[in-house]
Amino acid sequence: MPVSLPPALGLSLDLLRCPVCRTRRLHPDHGALRCPVGHTFDITRHGYASLLTGTRATSGDDAAMVQAREWFLSTGAYAPVCGMAARLAVAAVSEQGTVVDVGCGTGYYLAGVLGQMPGARGLGLDTSVCALRSAARAHDRAAAVAWDVFRPFPLADGAADVVLNVFAPRNPTEFHRVLRPTGRLIVVRPTERHLAELRGGVSAMLTVDPAKEQRAAAPTPSPARDAGVHPTRTGPLSGTPGPRTPPASRQGLPCDSHGARSLRPPSPARRTHATR
Structure with missing residues (x-):
């Protein structure tokens, strides 16, 4: 059927x-x-x-990574980041706008934005079919499409009032093409201080590329807004699992039965979410 x-x-x-x-x-x-x-x-x-055609993208979260991501986001640890993105979106366009989330993952941030824009609609793009299963049910006004964000987007010119890009790969040429002339590009990216407490206590954890700041400082399509650095601290996480890294085979770490390693933060588990 x-x-x-x-x-x-x-x-x-x-x-x-x-x-x-x-x-x-x-x-x-x-x-x-x-x-x-x-x-x-x-x-x-x-x-x-x-909508993927030809060679399939090999990146994207697998099932274990998506499960870990959803657990972590459910703790509210990134709620300040989501709230910041929502406030910027609301300030930029009317409640009837269109929000495109590039690299949407599970749809957490897109759902947060739409929750503050009652008349808006949203569309998320991602390569991970596991994440898209969650994104497709993240919000009743959020659609989900499988797509490689490094390729030209399968979207009309000037389709979006807001392009949202949170901790995800960027495609500035396509951002510019799909944004309306009065649209707003909102990019959230980690700085070198992001999760500094965790990275300081767990030597195997991935670090932020020192060149990321320089690359991000390159010209971006107008209109764009730099929201500045917003450090936040939260208390210890509750629950059984610790935050998971990508599959251990990608980092040379011993893994559990799900192909991922659980990393427990040093105590006390204060975390600085330093984003720009």
Whole structure:
């Protein structure tokens, strides 16, 4: 039986363009999205659409990483980051706007933004099918699409009032193309102080690339806004698992049965979320 069109995807269908033709619109057709010349893309039973073509992206969180990410986000540790992004979005556009989250992951930040914009619709792009399963149900006005964010986005020109990019790869050329002339680009990225307490106590934890600041300082498409550095501190985490790194095979660490290593923060577990 064909999958029905998810309501959130229906809300954002006019934003999408065939990734093969690049200009033709997509329409629902028996559990898929189809362009006028016949290019067809599946709508999965999990609620997201897969527009990926050709060589598939090899990056993206696996199931264990998504589970760990959702647990960590559920603690509220990154709620200040989500709140900051929402405030910037609300200040930039009307409640009827369109928000595109590039590298949306589980949809946590997109859902937070939409929660403060009652009339807005959202669309998340990510390569991780495991994360997209969560993103597709993160908010009733948030659609999810599988896409490699390093490639030209399958979106119409000037489709977005807000482009959101939180701890994710950036594609400035496409940011500029899909933003409306009055739109707002909101980028949240770690600084060298991000999670300094954890990195200081766990030698195997990945560090922030020292060159990230210089790369991020390169010209960005206008309009863009630098929100400054917002350090926050939170108390010890509760619950059983500790924050997980990517699969241990990527870092040379001993792993558990899920292919990931649980890292317990040093006590007391104060964490500085230093973002810009």
